[in-house]
Every structure is written in structure tokens, then in C-alpha cells.
Amino acid sequence: MDRELILDVRGVSCRYPGASGDALTGVSLAARAGEVHAVLGPNGSGKTTLVRVALGLVAPVAGSAAILGRPASDWSRRDLARVVGVVTQREDNLFPQRVRETVLLGRYPYLSMWGRERAEDHAAVERALARCDVSFLANRWIWTLSGGEYQRVRLARALAQEPKLLVLDEPTASLDVRHEMQLFELVRVLADRDGLAVVLITHHVNLAARFADRVLLLAEGRPAGDGPPADVLTRETVERVFAWPVSIASFEGRPQMVPLRKREDLP
Amino acid sequence: MRWLGLGIVVAVAFALAVVLGPAHVPLAELLTSDVVRSLRLPRALLAFLVGGSLALAGTGLQALVRNPLADPSLLGLSGGAGLGAVVAIALHLANPWALPLAAFAGALGAMALVYRLGLVGGAELDPRVLILAGVAVGAFTAAVTTAVVSLSDAAELRNAFLWLWGGLSGASWDSVWLLCVYAPLPIAVLLAAARPLDLLALGEEPARHLGADVESVKRRVYVAASLLTAAAVAVSGVIGFVGLVVPHAMRLLWGHRHRPLLPAAFLGGGALLAFSDTVARVAVAPRELPVGIVTALIGVPVFVLLLRRWTAS
Amino acid sequence: MRRWAHRTHLAGLLLFAAAACGRGSRSAPSGGLTVTDDAGRAVVLAQPARRIVSLSPGVTELLFALGAGDRVVGRTTWCDYPPAARAVPSVGDGLNPNIEAVAARHPDLVVLYRSALNETAAAQLARLGLAAVLVQQDRLEDLARTARLLGRLTGADATGDSLAQVLERFASGPRPPPRARVAFVVWDNPPVVIGGGSYLDQLAALAGAANVFHDIGSASAQVGLETIVTRDPDVVVVLRDSAGPPPEPPGFTRRPEWRAVRAVRQRRFVYLTGSLFGRPSPRAPQAVAEFRRRLEEATR
Numbered sequence: 040m041d042r043e044l045i046l047d048v049r050g051v052s053c054r055y056p057g058a059s060g061d062a063l064t065g066v067s068l069a070a071r072a073g074e075v076h077a078v079l080g081p082n083g084s085g086k087t088t089l090v091r092v093a094l095g096l097v098a099p100v101a102g103s104a105a106i107l108g109r110p111a112s113d114w115s116r117r118d119l120a121r122v123v124g125v126v127t128q129r130e131d132n133l134f135p136q137r138v139r140e141t142v143l144l145g146r147y148p149y150l151s152m153w154g155r156e157r158a159e160d161h162a163a164v165e166r167a168l169a170r171c172d173v174s175f176l177a178n179r180w181i182w183t184l185s186g187g188e189y190q191r192v193r194l195a196r197a198l199a200q201e202p203k204l205l206v207l208d209e210p211t212a213s214l215d216v217r218h219e220m221q222l223f224e225l226v227r228v229l230a231d232r233d234g235l236a237v238v239l240i241t242h243h244v245n246l247a248a249r250f251a252d253r254v255l256l257l258a259e260g261r262p263a264g265d266g267p268p269a270d271v272l273t274r275e276t277v278e279r280v281f282a283w284p285v286s287i288a289s290f291e292g293r294p295q296m297v298p299l300r301k302r303e304d305l306p
Numbered sequence: 307m308r309w310l311g312l313g314i315v316v317a318v319a320f321a322l323a324v325v326l327g328p329a330h331v332p333l334a335e336l337l338t339s340d341v342v343r344s345l346r347l348p349r350a351l352l353a354f355l356v357g358g359s360l361a362l363a364g365t366g367l368q369a370l371v372r373n374p375l376a377d378p379s380l381l382g383l384s385g386g387a388g389l390g391a392v393v394a395i396a397l398h399l400a401n402p403w404a405l406p407l408a409a410f411a412g413a414l415g416a417m418a419l420v421y422r423l424g425l426v427g428g429a430e431l432d433p434r435v436l437i438l439a440g441v442a443v444g445a446f447t448a449a450v451t452t453a454v455v456s457l458s459d460a461a462e463l464r465n466a467f468l469w470l471w472g473g474l475s476g477a478s479w480d481s482v483w484l485l486c487v488y489a490p491l492p493i494a495v496l497l498a499a500a501r502p503l504d505l506l507a508l509g510e511e512p513a514r515h516l517g518a519d520v521e522s523v524k525r526r527v528y529v530a531a532s533l534l535t536a537a538a539v540a541v542s543g544v545i546g547f548v549g550l551v552v553p554h555a556m557r558l559l560w561g562h563r564h565r566p567l568l569p570a571a572f573l574g575g576g577a578l579l580a581f582s583d584t585v586a587r588v589a590v591a592p593r594e595l596p597v598g599i600v601t602a603l604i605g606v607p608v609f610v611l612l613l614r615r616w617t618a619s
Numbered sequence: 620m621r622r623w624a625h626r627t628h629l630a631g632l633l634l635f636a637a638a639a640c641g642r643g644s645r646s647a648p649s650g651g652l653t654v655t656d657d658a659g660r661a662v663v664l665a666q667p668a669r670r671i672v673s674l675s676p677g678v679t680e681l682l683f684a685l686g687a688g689d690r691v692v693g694r695t696t697w698c699d700y701p702p703a704a705r706a707v708p709s710v711g712d713g714l715n716p717n718i719e720a721v722a723a724r725h726p727d728l729v730v731l732y733r734s735a736l737n738e739t740a741a742a743q744l745a746r747l748g749l750a751a752v753l754v755q756q757d758r759l760e761d762l763a764r765t766a767r768l769l770g771r772l773t774g775a776d777a778t779g780d781s782l783a784q785v786l787e788r789f790a791s792g793p794r795p796p797p798r799a800r801v802a803f804v805v806w807d808n809p810p811v812v813i814g815g816g817s818y819l820d821q822l823a824a825l826a827g828a829a830n831v832f833h834d835i836g837s838a839s840a841q842v843g844l845e846t847i848v849t850r851d852p853d854v855v856v857v858l859r860d861s862a863g864p865p866p867e868p869p870g871f872t873r874r875p876e877w878r879a880v881r882a883v884r885q886r887r888f889v890y891l892t893g894s895l896f897g898r899p900s901p902r903a904p905q906a907v908a909e910f911r912r913r914l915e916e917a918t919r
Binding site: 345 | 805806807808809810832834840841842843844845846850869870871873874876878879
């Protein structure tokens with residue numbers, strides 16, 4: 040049975056104003072319910088741009104992006120926020136808040152302009168906190184949290200939006216291995232148990248290979264491969280895209296990249 | 307409990323503004339006294355409206371430019387208003403409403419200029435560009451104002467500076483009604499922006515992803531805050547400090563959520579200015595102090611007190 | 620040998636320089652005048668002033684009254700009386716004296732009114748070798764003293780003394796019983812009134828008007844509108860720039876809050892021209908008479 044197609048990006052090309060080249064050329068991405076779709080690639084390969092195009096923040100010069108069948112540009116920000124929860128790479132936090140308050144911000148798309156938060160909003164927050172296993176932190180000030188805890192809180196906020204699609208942009212940058220694993224495990228559970236579609240941008244090739252159902256590998260804005268990890272992450276492809284000699288090992292049926300010491304014959 | 311406390315403070319400030327004054331009016335005659343009815347009462351109401359507007363605009367602007375040190379005067383509005391007023395005086399315009407209208411026009415001009423300068427940077431209403439543009443416009447209008455003053459009839463313009471230092475002497479029922487008709491819309495726009503402003507504190511991109519129409523919110527808040535400030539300055543000159551400190555003081559008590567913060571700032575600013583005006587009228591009677599001096603002298607110690615309480619807890 | 624001559628040469632130069640600097644403090648040559656101005660500065664002239672720049676309208680009037688009008692070679696734009704003064708070249712508005720313009724008139728005496736800014740200007744003029752005199756110009760008493768001083772400086776000692784006596788007699792003359800209570804309103808927003816420390820207050824007393832703000836010691840002060848209302852002057856006095864056609868009440872009187880003042884409601888205004896009333900001048904008796912007349916009209 041085909042899973043519900045939440046995000047459908049087809050052949051998009053995109054160029055930033057004033058840039059000399061295209062940021063993206065002919066990239067496609069299909070995110071389905073219950074699937075974790077990882078987006079990999081070196082710095083500057085267009086991963087974050089892809090997300091922006093997919094969510095209608097940037098208009099592509101070619102190709103299309105649709106969410107639940109409707110073009111991305113047709114969605115109002117508010118409606119889109121009920122379907123897509125995004126955890127961005129960076130977030131400012133100018134003002135001190137408690138965990139529960141910051142997760143409550145995720146209910147914004149459901150609140151009326153003047154109305155108060157309702158019982159169902161608070162319930163959604165509690166559910167989100169529980170799913171991310173941060174209920175015990177609910178009353179803490181966010182500046183007292185560790186990096187890993189804070190990321191889970193941000194994920195809880197995205198879940199409070201009750202989305203069908205989760206987009207995570209480098210969620211484990213600067214986290215240690217324990218928190219990294221916890222986050223990836225959590226993401227996997229959300230996809231499997233709750234049927235969320237997940238688009239996960241990450242640097243961590245190996246964890247992506249372990250946890251993702253599909254991998255999109257980008258190189259200089261072009262797709263270098265889209266499919267199951269084993270199909271995409273071959274030695275030739277990885278060496279070409281990342282410009283470094285690697286060896287591909289297998290672990291639990293998934294390809295794992297092992298970077299090699301520099302050889303003389305590679306550029 | 308906090309709201310009750312704030313309500314009491316507001317009531318007391320208002321009562322003092324009506325009961326106290328350089329002219330002694332016995333309590334029994336309060337309601338029938340002409341001085342109270344035609345001068346003190348509208349002046350107390352105006353102080354309340356102006357102080358509340360400045361504090362509300364200040365809160366909104368601090369959220370907009372993501373800088374807790376933002377003050378309505380940072381956006382060049384006060385400079386524009388001052389220039390408008392000085393030009394009106396230099397031209398010897400006879401109409402009694404000429405000065406406030408000119409000041410208002412000057413403030414609006416400054417607002418448009420700052421907005422336009424902000425567009426040059428690329429992104430609309432980029433906070434950093436906005437502040438710099440505001441400072442530049444403020445400096446420019448100050449320079450032109452000084453030039454006008456130095457080239458014109460000196461005696462009258464010396465008194466123009468007294469107006470610039472801020473004061474509620476021009477208060478009448480007319481100005482109260484005017485503000486009552488004009489202010490509710492920008493006030494409502496700011497209050498309605500409470501939740502989006504909370505989101506904006508996370509950054510523009512996260513706010514966008516959470517459903518806020520960031521461009522629209524920034525524009526609305528900028529225009530509403532500027533309109534409120536322009537009206538306040540046009541009516542009562544440049545009263546500094548209220549828009550900067552009241553939001554901070556209210557944050558110490560209510561936190562950063564804008565839904566309670568914005569109305570609390572309005573009430574707090576109103577009470578502060580009403581009380582300051584009472585002090586300005588009474589402290590050196592029969593003379594009167596410029597109210598801006600009083601707001602600073604009162605506001606700073608109160609703020610220090612609140613700050614100590616907060617850091618101690 | 621050469622070094623000794625060098626030293627004498629140097630010493631000679633030093634002596635000459637010392638002599639040049641110390642010129643002011645040495646005893647005056649015969650025919651010279653020494654006066655102490657109102658800032659306590661000792662000013663010396665070799666002879667009575669022949670070319671005078673006056674940086675104060677009151678001083679210009681006094682000089683003409685002393686018969687020294689023909690010696691005035693520079694005036695400010697405010698110096699409009701007597702009419703002959705207008706023929707004298709102007710050196711600016713005099714508020715921040717234009718030293719170059721003053722020096723260009725080649726005066727041997729510059730008279731300024733006493734203020735902090737003018738003390739600096741006087742020092743600058745002195746450095747250029749121009750004698751500068753600072754005179755207090757706030758009250759009637761100052762007029763008499765200045766008349767004497769100017770009389771000495773122009774060699775018209777007797778005229779100066781007699782003018783001073785006239786002014787002193789006038790100033791200490793009997794004050795008529797007050798026939799009206801007045802408030803001098805200089806500015807409306809915020810309201811600024813003239814207080815007891817001013818020249819206008821003195822004129823008012825001599826004209827039979829009681830300044831309701833006489834208790835305020837300074838020359839002017841910002842007051843609350845309700846204070847004006849409760850002190851309830853019979854007449855509001857407004858200063859105008861020029862004596863022109865019948866004036867209409869100033870714009871601020873149409874503002875609603877000013878209608879709480881009885882005199883404004885009853886439209887009882889007296890208009891005084893700044894030229895005659897705004898500064899101490901030898902026309903003070905004239906001013907008082909005019910004020911009294913206008914007051915009678917307004918309170919009829």
C-alpha cells in the first residue's frame with residue numbers, strides 16, 4: 040500500500056538573486072507518511088535551500104513543490120504550520136522562558152487572535168512533551184537545559200503543531216553521541232508509531248544511513264542519488280560527492296562510511 | 307494579584323493627578339471646580355493616554371527590533387516631530403492646532419523616511435538597519451532643527467525648546483477626545499500582535515515556520531507603534547524614558563509573554579506619566595517642571611528596585 | 620661677545636613683550652580713562668571712545684540719548700531705536716557676537732551686555748586689542764549705572780550723570796496704587812510668565828499693575844495653566860514684535876484649555892512691543908506711561 044504523499048517536490052531549480060549559479064538544479068523529493076527521508080550532502084550543496092523551496096519560502100525558477108497535493112505557494116503560513124513542523128538549524132531565544140511555554144508556542148496556528156489557549160491546546164502540549172520524553176523538564180527554564188534536552192524540547196514544540204510532516208535541519212549538530220542517538224531513535228519512533236513523514240537534513244551520513252528509509256544525496260545543488268541508503272551510498276558516489284576517499288562497511292544491513300587516510304592518487 | 311496591584315496603582319495615580327495641583331482645591335469642591343473639570347481632569351486623562359501609548363509602542367518596538375534597549379525615540383520620530391514643531395513656530399503659524407499638526411506631520415515624515423531607508427538594505431524592516439536608519443534620521447532632524455533655530459527669531463524658538471522637552475500643558479478635553487478617537491486602532495493592532503511577537507522572539511525563520519506572517523506582523527507593529535508615538539509626541543512633546551523603562555519593569559513582573567505584557571505596559575506607562583505629571587506640577591509650585599525630567603527621576607530608582615528584587619529571587 | 624649681545628637682544632624683546640601684555644595694568648597715560656565694568660573687569664581707554672560698536676539695543680539707545688549717537692559705528696539687528704540708529708551698519712544679531720564683523724568696524728570700544736557667552740567674546744576682543752565693556756542689562760537700576768559708565772567712556776561725564784539721576788529718580792518714584800492685576804504671558808505651551816525678577820515687573824509696578832507672578836523671583840518661569848487660572852489676572856499682557864495695525868489675540872487664546880483663564884474669556888489683552896518694553900531703555904518713563912494708558916483701555 041502506498042503511503043500518503045505529504046511533500047512532493049519535483050525537479051526544482053532555484054537561484055538566489057545576485058548569485059552566479061543555481062543553488063538547486065533539478066532536485067526532487069517525495070516525503071511519505073511513516074518514512075524518514077534523509078537529505079545529505081557537503082556544505083553549500085543546497086540542503087536548506089531545498090527545504091525553503093519545498094515550504095514555499097522561496098519560489099523556484101523551474102519545477103514544482105506541493106504539500107498534500109496543493110502547491111506550496113498556495114498555502115498560507117498559518118495553514119501550513121498545521122501540517123508541517125520545522126526545527127530550524129538555529130533559533131534565538133531573546134527572552135527567558137519555561138519549557139512548557141516554549142512548547143506552547145507551537146499551538147499558534149490553532150489559536151484565534153484574541154482567544155485564550157484551550158484545554159485541547161494544553162493537552163497537545165502535554166502529549167508532545169511526553170512523546171519527546173521531556174515531560175519531566177516541563178517547568179524548567181530553557182537556559183538550564185543541556186543541548187540534547189533543548190533539541191528535544193524544540194522537537195516537542197514542532198510536534199505540538201500536530202503536523203503530518205516533520206522537517207529537521209541539522210538537529211544533532213553539536214550534540215554528543217548519546218543525545219544524537221536519542222534524537223535519531225525518537226525520530227524513528229515518530230515515523231513508525233505515529234506515522235509522521237520526516238525530512239531530516241544532517242551531516243551525519245552514518246546515522247542517516249542507519250535510521251532513514253530513503254536518502255537524497257545532494258552535490259552542488261544537483262541530486263547525486265535518491266533512494267534506499269544502500270543504493271545511494273556507494274563508495275564511488277560518496278567519494279565523488281564528498282571528495283574524500285572512503286570505504287563502505289555494512290552494519291545491520293546498512294552502509295556505513297569509513298573515511299580513509301589521504302591517498303596520493305586522489306585530488 | 308499582580309493585576310489587582312497594577313489596578314490600584316493606576317487608580318491612585320489618577321486620583322492624585324486630579325486631587326493635587328498648584329491650586330488648592332478642597333476635596334468637597336472637587337467635582338464642581340472649574341479648574342478640576344476643565345484643566346486637571348483632561349490633563350490626567352491625557353497623561354494616562356500618552357504614557358500608555360508610549361509604553362505600549364516601546365514594548366512593540368523592542369520586540370520588533372529584537373533589542374530591549376529600543377525606545378520609541380530611537381526611530382527618529384521625536385526628531386521629526388521636533389523639526390515639524392520648530393518650523394511651525396518659525397513660520398509664525400497662527401492656528402492653535404498648527405503646532406501639534408506640524409509635529410505629527412514631522413513624525414510621520416520621519417517614519418516614512420526610516421522605513422524607506424530600511425528598504426535600501428534589502429530586507430524590509432531588518433531590525434539592525436531600522437535602528438541605524440532611525441539614529442541617522444534622528445541626527446539629521448536634530449541638525450536641521452538647530453539650523454532653523456539659529457537662523458530664525460531667537461526669542462520665540464528658545465521657548466520652542468521648552469515644548470520639545472515635553473509637557474502636558476496643552477491638555478484639554480479636545481485633545482483627549484482626539485486621542486480617544488485616534489489611538490484605539492493602533493493600540494488594538496499592537497495588542498493583537500502579542501502572539502506573533504512571542505514567535506518573533508525565536509527568530510524570523512522559526513516564527514515563519516510556526517505560522518506567523520512575519521513581514522505583515524513587522525509592518526503592522528512598526529506602523530502602529532510609530533503612529534502612537536507620533537500622536538503622543540505631537541500632543542505633549544518628547545517625553546523620553548517611559549517607552550524604554552516601563553516595558554522592562556513590567557517584564558520583571560509579568561515575564562515576556564506579550565499577551566499580558568502589552569496591556570500591563572499600557573497601564574503602567576499611563577500610571578507613571580500621570581504620577582510624574584502630578585509631581586511636575588506640584589514639586590516647585592507655582593513653577594512647573596518639564597515632565598520628562600520627572601519621569602526619569604522617578605523611573606530610574608523604581609527600576610533599580612525591581613531589578614534588585616528580581617536578581618535576589 | 621656675540622652671545623652677550625644676543626642675550627640683550629632677547630631681554631629687550633622680552634621686555635617689549637611684557638610691556639605689550641601689561642599695557643592694561645599699567646597706570647593710564649595722561650588723558651586716559653579707566654573704568655570697571657559690571658563683570659569686574661578693568662577697562663582702559665587712552666581717550667574717550669570715538670568709534671563704538673554697541674551689541675545691545677539698550678546700550679545703543681543710551682548712547683544716542685547721551686548725544687554720542689554719531690560715534691556708534693556698529694549695532695545689532697535688534698537696535699531699532701532711535702530711527703537714526705538704523706542707518707548704522709549692523710554686525711549681526713549680537714547673541715553670539717561675530718567677532719570678525721565687529722573688528723571690521725575698527726572700533727575703539729565695544730559694549731556688550733553681560734552674559735557667559737559675551738564674557739568669552741569680550742576676552743576674544745581684548746586679545747585683538749579691542750576694549751570691551753560688559754554691562755548688566757536686566758533691571759531699571761542697571762540703566763542708571765550704565766548711563767554713568769557710558770558717560771565716562773564717551774567723555775560726556777556730566778550728561779551721563781544727569782541722565783542717570785533722571786533714571787534713578789524715576790525708578791525710585793512713588794508707585795501708584797495697583798488698578799489691575801496682570802500676568803505677562805511669554806509662551807503658551809508650556810505657559811511661561813514673567814516673574815518678579817524682571818524689568819517688565821518693575822515697569823508694571825510703576826504703571827499701577829500688580830504682576831500676579833511677582834512672587835516668583837526669576838525673570839521668567841514655566842508655570843501650570845491652573846496656576847494662571849487661580850491667580851486670576853484681570854488682564855493678560857502679550858509682547859509683540861512691532862507696533863503695527865490693531866492686533867488680534869494670539870493664536871493660543873483660541874485653544875480650549877486657555878479659556879479657563881478669565882482674562883482670556885473676556886478678551887482682556889494688552890499688547891506691548893518688544894522694542895519698547897522688552898529691554899531696559901532710557902525710554903522707560905515713556906513705556907510706563909504707555910502701559911498705563913493701555914491698561915486703562917483694557918480694564919474699561
